Amino acid sequence: MKNRLDAYSSSSFSFNITIKYLVALGLIAALSFAGFLGLYHFIKITKTYYAVINDSGRQRMLSQRIALLSRHIIHEKGAGGQKKMRQQLLEAATHMEKIQSQLTRNVVSQAARAIYFSAPAFLDSHVRRYVEAAKALADEPANKLVSGNPHKDMIETESYKLLQLLDNLVDIYQKESEESVQYTLPLAGFTLVIIMLVLLVEGLFIFRPTINRLQTEALQLLESKKALSEAQRISRAGSWGWNIANNDFYWSDEAFLLYGRKPGEIEPTLDIFLESIHADDRDMVLKAMREALARNEPFDIEHRVYGPDSVNRIVRAQGEVTLRDETGKPVRMVGSVHDITERARAEKALQERNKYIKLLQEIAVKANEAQDTEEVLRFCVKKICDLTEWPIGHVYAFSGDSRDELIPMNIWHTKDEKQFNIFHAITMKTSFNRGAGLPGRVLLSGKPAWIVDVTKDPNFPRAKLAKNIGVKAGVAFPVLAGESVEAVLEFFSPESFEPDEDMLGVLQQVGIQIGRIIERKHAAEALSKSKEALEERVKEATGELMAANEHLRIEIAERKRSDEFLRESEERLTRILETITEGIYFVNQEGRITFVNAAAEKIFGISRKELFKMTYSDFKWKVTKPNGKPLGENDLPFAIIKKSGKPVHGLEFTYERLDGNRVIVSINAAPLRDSSGAFLGMVAVQSDITEKKALENQLYQAQKLESIGQLAAGVAHEINTPIQYVGDNTKFLQTAFEDIVVLLEKHGQLMAALKSGVATDEIIKDVEIAAKERDMEYLLEEAPKAIKQSLTGVDRVADIVRAMKEFSHPGAKEKTPTDINKAIENTITVTKNEWKYVAEMKTDFDNTLPLTPCLPGDFNQVILNLITNAAYAISEVVDRDGAKGVIEIKTRRNGNNVEIRVSDTGTGVPENVRHKIFDPFFTTKDVGKGTGQGLAISRSVIADKHGGSITFETEDGKGTTFIVRLPL
Numbered sequence: 001m002k003n004r005l006d007a008y009s010s011s012s013f014s015f016n017i018t019i020k021y022l023v024a025l026g027l028i029a030a031l032s033f034a035g036f037l038g039l040y041h042f043i044k045i046t047k048t049y050y051a052v053i054n055d056s057g058r059q060r061m062l063s064q065r066i067a068l069l070s071r072h073i074i075h076e077k078g079a080g081g082q083k084k085m086r087q088q089l090l091e092a093a094t095h096m097e098k099i100q101s102q103l104t105r106n107v108v109s110q111a112a113r114a115i116y117f118s119a120p121a122f123l124d125s126h127v128r129r130y131v132e133a134a135k136a137l138a139d140e141p142a143n144k145l146v147s148g149n150p151h152k153d154m155i156e157t158e159s160y161k162l163l164q165l166l167d168n169l170v171d172i173y174q175k176e177s178e179e180s181v182q183y184t185l186p187l188a189g190f191t192l193v194i195i196m197l198v199l200l201v202e203g204l205f206i207f208r209p210t211i212n213r214l215q216t217e218a219l220q221l222l223e224s225k226k227a228l229s230e231a232q233r234i235s236r237a238g239s240w241g242w243n244i245a246n247n248d249f250y251w252s253d254e255a256f257l258l259y260g261r262k263p264g265e266i267e268p269t270l271d272i273f274l275e276s277i278h279a280d281d282r283d284m285v286l287k288a289m290r291e292a293l294a295r296n297e298p299f300d301i302e303h304r305v306y307g308p309d310s311v312n313r314i315v316r317a318q319g320e321v322t323l324r325d326e327t328g329k330p331v332r333m334v335g336s337v338h339d340i341t342e343r344a345r346a347e348k349a350l351q352e353r354n355k356y357i358k359l360l361q362e363i364a365v366k367a368n369e370a371q372d373t374e375e376v377l378r379f380c381v382k383k384i385c386d387l388t389e390w391p392i393g394h395v396y397a398f399s400g401d402s403r404d405e406l407i408p409m410n411i412w413h414t415k416d417e418k419q420f421n422i423f424h425a426i427t428m429k430t431s432f433n434r435g436a437g438l439p440g441r442v443l444l445s446g447k448p449a450w451i452v453d454v455t456k457d458p459n460f461p462r463a464k465l466a467k468n469i470g471v472k473a474g475v476a477f478p479v480l481a482g483e484s485v486e487a488v489l490e491f492f493s494p495e496s497f498e499p500d501e502d503m504l505g506v507l508q509q510v511g512i513q514i515g516r517i518i519e520r521k522h523a524a525e526a527l528s529k530s531k532e533a534l535e536e537r538v539k540e541a542t543g544e545l546m547a548a549n550e551h552l553r554i555e556i557a558e559r560k561r562s563d564e565f566l567r568e569s570e571e572r573l574t575r576i577l578e579t580i581t582e583g584i585y586f587v588n589q590e591g592r593i594t595f596v597n598a599a600a601e602k603i604f605g606i607s608r609k610e611l612f613k614m615t616y617s618d619f620k621w622k623v624t625k626p627n628g629k630p631l632g633e634n635d636l637p638f639a640i641i642k643k644s645g646k647p648v649h650g651l652e653f654t655y656e657r658l659d660g661n662r663v664i665v666s667i668n669a670a671p672l673r674d675s676s677g678a679f680l681g682m683v684a685v686q687s688d689i690t691e692k693k694a695l696e697n698q699l700y701q702a703q704k705l706e707s708i709g710q711l712a713a714g715v716a717h718e719i720n721t722p723i724q725y726v727g728d729n730t731k732f733l734q735t736a737f738e739d740i741v742v743l744l745e746k747h748g749q750l751m752a753a754l755k756s757g758v759a760t761d762e763i764i765k766d767v768e769i770a771a772k773e774r775d776m777e778y779l780l781e782e783a784p785k786a787i788k789q790s791l792t793g794v795d796r797v798a799d800i801v802r803a804m805k806e807f808s809h810p811g812a813k814e815k816t817p818t819d820i821n822k823a824i825e826n827t828i829t830v831t832k833n834e835w836k837y838v839a840e841m842k843t844d845f846d847n848t849l850p851l852t853p854c855l856p857g858d859f860n861q862v863i864l865n866l867i868t869n870a871a872y873a874i875s876e877v878v879d880r881d882g883a884k885g886v887i888e889i890k891t892r893r894n895g896n897n898v899e900i901r902v903s904d905t906g907t908g909v910p911e912n913v914r915h916k917i918f919d920p921f922f923t924t925k926d927v928g929k930g931t932g933q934g935l936a937i938s939r940s941v942i943a944d945k946h947g948g949s950i951t952f953e954t955e956d957g958k959g960t961t962f963i964v965r966l967p968l
Contacts (some may be wrong), residue, residue: 442488941967
């Protein structure tokens, strides 16, 4: 009764809603149609207005263009220019005429028609006359394109009036468009308000009750679906449905996951369902479903699933037909699917474990009963092959006393002797050393080994044979007697299998069980030998006791000789340490000096007695860096080694001895440790390199003098050229001055004759001849040029001298802020004679570089070395190819460094000498052309004196780039 009341209530509710909805819909449709008619009328008129406004604007622009072209074509004298303007004038007129036709068709306003066709405006007539005049002007011959042309005058006369009429037309349409908007907008607003009121009533009395009811039912359905989905997720069970008539399939979210797909990933079908089932189980599932359809009975089966996620699962599938048509034909089948993978695997693992336990029990009994090792091995090989269903089993053992080579034993089990007879024959001829093949691998590790596919294993010598007879998986395990491998059992299968840890564990235990027989055999043999040995030992015991006394006497004598040898060795070592010219001293873990040889005592300038009282942190030390800067306690070798635990090499310090003398030392030191690795102190070897440093400085000065000497000829040549033409010009001016003096004397004589009134034609002619002979016009023209060239030459000499002066900056002990770009420019100038014949010089300077702290003279020397090296490298290419190369110098700021790159297009540095390029006295130049000191000194200057770096990049046949980095 309740169900019928619910149905009646639902039906009545639906009928009332439908009637109210249709009434509201009709009212909205009527109002919308009325609004549409008004809006359509408004849009149509507005579209026409805007078309006229747009076309009027285009007419205005074209009329201005025609007026402009009519003025320009009169003044254009070139035939090509006139032709182009005629074409443009004709195109503008034609376009204006076309737009005029469109305007006359679109004119609907009475006010606008009055402007177009009525007096006094007659806009249409004005436009047509204007267009005709433009066309006529475009067709005029060139001789009539002059000022006063009637067509041009008519265009200029009509232009302003035409623009004014077009503006009036636009004003009319804009005004009428605004009036149309004022009329249409209230109508549209009123219609919209009525529609909104109708929609509000419809929403309150029709849709709101409907939506509330639908929301309630949807929430109830959603909660039910959510609860069902959670239940399926927790129980790892999914549901499915099959509409047999149209072959539609349905999977729940959990069913998607069980079949290896994401929920909703695809639209499930019967084919997709079958593809998700393991190929070996597919026929079984189809058979169960067909029987359920035919017999009207449910099915309940277990099968494997292998979906797109590549995960193997085992599921329990249940289903039955829930709906048939009137003929009894099945229409719908539904069912469920449960994930039973873990349970199935556990059951299978339990079965396997039981088989393994039984195997171990049988082998243990056999091992305890049998006395012969081979008997047990044959039994084990057969049992393992029967258990695993692997068709091949074989045993390898040692030959004699050798423990490094396994040879095959004639202990086999083969399921098909005919199929594997070749494998049997080859194996019986194959032996293995440790690590070789499957048996050797087991011998090396002492553990079972598993190969998934022996045909693909590079360490399986029988791989080709295995491939031919269809062998793939292989496993082997050792027979262990204690820790020793006594034999190796190997087994093979025609299928590939991943390692089975349970099986490997069982085989390990089998090997141990077999090993116990060998252990018992070894124990019996050892017992027999022990008995014989004991008897022999008893016989020898007395003799050994007597010999022991004699041995003790000899050992005491040997001990005395050893003590004497040790004392002599210590004295010899002390003498060696005392005579070594290098200073050697030991420091304990507290930093106290415990040993000093004579050389170290001399270097320190302090007696040993005083040194043994001092530590590394003693205030008496006066230690600085070689450049005189203070040295912190943490920079001393002992502090560095104690902190890092690693040796130090080539540290250089300056000691100020008590007598005031300063010595420069180089120190190599290493930590001392006891047998457990604990830090005991430091041993240091120091050398007095004061004289060496002085010699290096002398060598640097000599190399610098060599460079300056090398540059002298080049600089002299550079100065000689401007000096030569300064001299030539000066001689020319001297001769010119002498001619001018002679001419001035002649003029003086003429002036005196004129003043005295005795000027004759002969005197005047003499002056004219003198002026003509000395060619005053030539002198007046060439003398200023000669003076200018001389001044240019003087400036060039001054530039070279200034660059040489700045290049030869006196050596400074302290760094000074330096303009790096200017320093490089000076060096380029003084080295010009070195590179100008073989290369072009390119510079790319960063003008924003700050002043860089450096030693200017030393830095100039480095740049000189790099430029001369680049010029030499390029000269080898020039000698071969003839074409000049390029030297390019760039400066950039790179973080907190200034980077200078000197690149050349020379031969590059050969790979076999790149590691020696900074070595002293190493050079690739010909004999007599280089000392091999340039790059060694350059690296010393940049790295030691400036704390920077110098590196290079090179490519054979392409060139080399040296990179210098100086810290800011």
